[in-house]
Amino acid sequence: MRRRTFLKAAGGGLVALIGAGAAVWSQAPIFPKRPAPDAASALGWISHRDGAYVLTLPRIEMGQNITTALKQIACAELGTDWRRVTVEMHDTNMGRVRATVGSESIMHFAEPLAQACAALRDALASGQSEGEVTVVTRPFADLRAFRAGPIVGASPEIAHGRAIVTGAPLYAADVTRPGMLYGRVLRAPASTELTSRPRRWNSRAARAVPGFVAIVEDCGPPIGKARGLGIVTSRPGALDPVARALAVEWDMDDAAPLPDMAMLIDVDAHAPGGLPHLVLDGAPQDGLWDVDMRLDIPLAAHGPIEPRAAVAEWQEDGLSVWSGTQDAFYVRDVLADAFSVTQDRVVVTSCRVGGAFGGKTLCTVEAEAAALSRATSAPVKIQWTRAQEYALGFHRPPSSHRIRARLAEGRITDWDHAQVSSHILFTGAGVPAWLQTGTDMVIGDPGVARGMAAPYKLGRARAAYDAIRLSVHAGPWRGLGAGPNGLAIESAIDEAARVAGVDPLSFRLDHVTDPRLSDVLVRVAALSDWSSGPPQVAGARTGRGVACGIYKDTSYAAVVADVAVDACGSVRVTRLWCAHDCGFVINPDQVRAQCEGNLAWSVGMILTDDLPTQQGRVVAETFADAPIPRMTDLPEITVDLIEGTGPLSGAGETAIVAGPGAIANALRAATGRRATRFPLQPTEFAL
Amino acid sequence: MSFILNGYRQEPPAEWADEPLLFILREHFGLVGAKFGCGVGICGACTVLVDNVPTRACITTLDDVEGRQVQTIEGLAKGETLHPVQQAWLDHAVPQCGYCQAGQIMTAVALLNDTPAPTDQDIDAAMDGNLCRCGTYPRIRAAILHVAEGA
Ligand code: FES
Ligand code: FES
Numbered sequence: 075m076r077r078r079t080f081l082k083a084a085g086g087g088l089v090a091l092i093g094a095g096a097a098v099w100s101q102a103p104i105f106p107k108r109p110a111p112d113a114a115s116a117l118g119w120i121s122h123r124d125g126a127y128v129l130t131l132p133r134i135e136m137g138q139n140i141t142t143a144l145k146q147i148a149c150a151e152l153g154t155d156w157r158r159v160t161v162e163m164h165d166t167n168m169g170r171v172r173a174t175v176g177s178e179s180i181m182h183f184a185e186p187l188a189q190a191c192a193a194l195r196d197a198l199a200s201g202q203s204e205g206e207v208t209v210v211t212r213p214f215a216d217l218r219a220f221r222a223g224p225i226v227g228a229s230p231e232i233a234h235g236r237a238i239v240t241g242a243p244l245y246a247a248d249v250t251r252p253g254m255l256y257g258r259v260l261r262a263p264a265s266t267e268l269t270s271r272p273r274r275w276n277s278r279a280a281r282a283v284p285g286f287v288a289i290v291e292d293c294g295p296p297i298g299k300a301r302g303l304g305i306v307t308s309r310p311g312a313l314d315p316v317a318r319a320l321a322v323e324w325d326m327d328d329a330a331p332l333p334d335m336a337m338l339i340d341v342d343a344h345a346p347g348g349l350p351h352l353v354l355d356g357a358p359q360d361g362l363w364d365v366d367m368r369l370d371i372p373l374a375a376h377g378p379i380e381p382r383a384a385v386a387e388w389q390e391d392g393l394s395v396w397s398g399t400q401d402a403f404y405v406r407d408v409l410a411d412a413f414s415v416t417q418d419r420v421v422v423t424s425c426r427v428g429g430a431f432g433g434k435t436l437c438t439v440e441a442e443a444a445a446l447s448r449a450t451s452a453p454v455k456i457q458w459t460r461a462q463e464y465a466l467g468f469h470r471p472p473s474s475h476r477i478r479a480r481l482a483e484g485r486i487t488d489w490d491h492a493q494v495s496s497h498i499l500f501t502g503a504g505v506p507a508w509l510q511t512g513t514d515m516v517i518g519d520p521g522v523a524r525g526m527a528a529p530y531k532l533g534r535a536r537a538a539y540d541a542i543r544l545s546v547h548a549g550p551w552r553g554l555g556a557g558p559n560g561l562a563i564e565s566a567i568d569e570a571a572r573v574a575g576v577d578p579l580s581f582r583l584d585h586v587t588d589p590r591l592s593d594v595l596v597r598v599a600a601l602s603d604w605s606s607g608p609p610q611v612a613g614a615r616t617g618r619g620v621a622c623g624i625y626k627d628t629s630y631a632a633v634v635a636d637v638a639v640d641a642c643g644s645v646r647v648t649r650l651w652c653a654h655d656c657g658f659v660i661n662p663d664q665v666r667a668q669c670e671g672n673l674a675w676s677v678g679m680i681l682t683d684d685l686p687t688q689q690g691r692v693v694a695e696t697f698a699d700a701p702i703p704r705m706t707d708l709p710e711i712t713v714d715l716i717e718g719t720g721p722l723s724g725a726g727e728t729a730i731v732a733g734p735g736a737i738a739n740a741l742r743a744a745t746g747r748r749a750t751r752f753p754l755q756p757t758e759f760a761l
Numbered sequence: 762m763s764f765i766l767n768g769y770r771q772e773p774p775a776e777w778a779d780e781p782l783l784f785i786l787r788e789h790f791g792l793v794g795a796k797f798g799c800g801v802g803i804c805g806a807c808t809v810l811v812d813n814v815p816t817r818a819c820i821t822t823l824d825d826v827e828g829r830q831v832q833t834i835e836g837l838a839k840g841e842t843l844h845p846v847q848q849a850w851l852d853h854a855v856p857q858c859g860y861c862q863a864g865q866i867m868t869a870v871a872l873l874n875d876t877p878a879p880t881d882q883d884i885d886a887a888m889d890g891n892l893c894r895c896g897t898y899p900r901i902r903a904a905i906l907h908v909a910e911g912a
Contacts, residue, residue, distance in 0.1 A: 231851055231854075232851075232854050232856065234856075238859035238862050238863075239834070239843065239866060240794070240834065240837070240838055240843070241794020241834035241835045242793075242794075244859070245796070245860065247787075247793075247796070248787075248793040250788070256788075284779070308776075309777060309780055310780070310784045310788055311779060311780035311784050377894050378860070378894050379806050379892060379894050380858070380860040381798070427858060428860025429857075429894050429895060431894070457797055459800060460798070664854070667854065667857060667900075670896055671895050674895070674896020675896065697799055697803045698803055702892055702894055704889050705891070705898040706889050708896065708898045
């Protein structure tokens, strides 16, 4: 009723200018909580009624197919048929679970789920059919889910597969509500580190656009320091013309030019040995170096095909939000705080996420939708434009590395890795500068450090870094620091092998300390027939390279790459092999799929990933400005899984520690030139 | 202004006449299989078939499809029986996040309609404009070749 009145007013040309005077939004950041999952809380994930089970997924599904894997665990432990278990995405009415990040869903959630399922199974067997079950935690070895059987260790049809291939609604932007409107929050074309706000706009012109519903000044918390101006329309296609007609002028705090980002993170501009955060604390000796290389890796976008989206609806009893987020509970907490309602009055429902890769961990579009919904008393859907994804999201920080190594008798005796980058875990997008000063002093940024401790015997080894706040916000991106650090380290190790005059694979084996890492190296050598070298390609220089690494001390990968380089210097990856060990495997096909995804990202790190900036802000607006790998960029990929008995770990970010290095090393073998700037510039490798 | 949507003549209301086909499909007809990825014709997530030609719905107007056949992913299966391309996508577990896959499948369907036994080069030419950030390309290729072999 209320809604009809409202639309009539808008259609009749009344000014629907809502919430004049910007509200004061709280400045204190809300931090994501990270409860450890345990068997008792896992009971809330599984329920039984009349012979059928419902598994409420304690994770977000974003393509890692954790839905399928956890369903396999539940079925195996319950001893029930695949069709008897229905899986549902969670909302925040379930007990809190932490963000789906860090490849830890199998590592940390599989066992509690199995414990809960075992308790439920025993309760049912003893005749209990209603009420609550208590879990008595049993020894891991007594759980049935972690033995290969008909379900675990197999690869059943992926959950949601049928819905995906038939186009059924799954994602946040697929949600529809009666009377739903469409929104967007416009923000200044400036760095979100700068204070900006709308100064003037042409309401009259906007109102004249068919489909116009409202201009909303009070449109939610700022993103960084950028305040917005909200628009609401009755059809999504009206948002662009309304935005154009508004022709918003912005007040921008752009008095001082923003310092050049490349200069700020230039590793050689920092005092040698003066970087504040130590990852390896050895003391390499002074003197001449055998390897001394500089490597620069640029800012990069996550580039999921799904721009983030949310639908919000205020009703008498509170706020409902549907979102494709990696952390529904954090979004709930932020919304409750921002709109001054108690947490129990906000329900956030997790939708399947169309690719996240670490980027969908904050509350942004959800707060915009909630603000516009509150202002218009109607459900509002917002999906960011591609340009908003680049301008308002956070990104992989640029990083600048210098690595030096000295050798004696074919062994590395001294190693010094210096890195300057920007914050990842304490992302500038969520942590204000004053607070970052504190985290910098106390712990640095473990996200930047991830993967910086090279997994080799390096003699006197130092690794140190600094993180500098930049005008473009950086944050978690698949593998955090591990991808860039792996590329830098594996490039330097390859150069060291050349100095030693030893085959790079043998050289690695000589320096590896962890037998599981040796195993993947040996396996990938056999898989690729390493010593046979790359096949000839007419009119091209060809090369083969190898690299390896460990992710989060728990999972292992080694990759061999072949490349072909034409006379103009354009590089094609022609073949990839990967040996992978993440311990006991629940679903081999989907672990393989994660390896393939990591290798696609590895190709991207070398060939495409770059997010252009000017004057301290992102200027990319489409995939043409920030390309991602295409079908023709990817070669045939072969993955060899070591399905060990080792502890459960993750696969979502492992092979990216080795893939980029293998490709860069293949390029070195093909051309004699070491790639030190990415993405590759063909002119550097032209004949 | 009308067109044939998955076999049925449809006429969106006059207010929707200026909307891109993608939003007409998604928001007016509730056919949400085609996705918004970029809005400017680059990513292919919104691909539908217009008279069997893969078409970016995000930059297609109602004028462009007047009187024509528009097929979306929702119109592929016959009842419970999946189209061979859909089935191959499941058999090869192609989707990761899945967001690009409606566009990939529609492009593959058009390719296989025109070229039942495509070469790798045919696949490259047809599929290179459909982006997938999850990197499912090798499986997409395998699934297409699988359908071609079965044909
Ligand atoms: S949304 Fe149409 S091509 Fe990207
Ligand atoms: S499956 Fe995720 S973008 Fe293609």
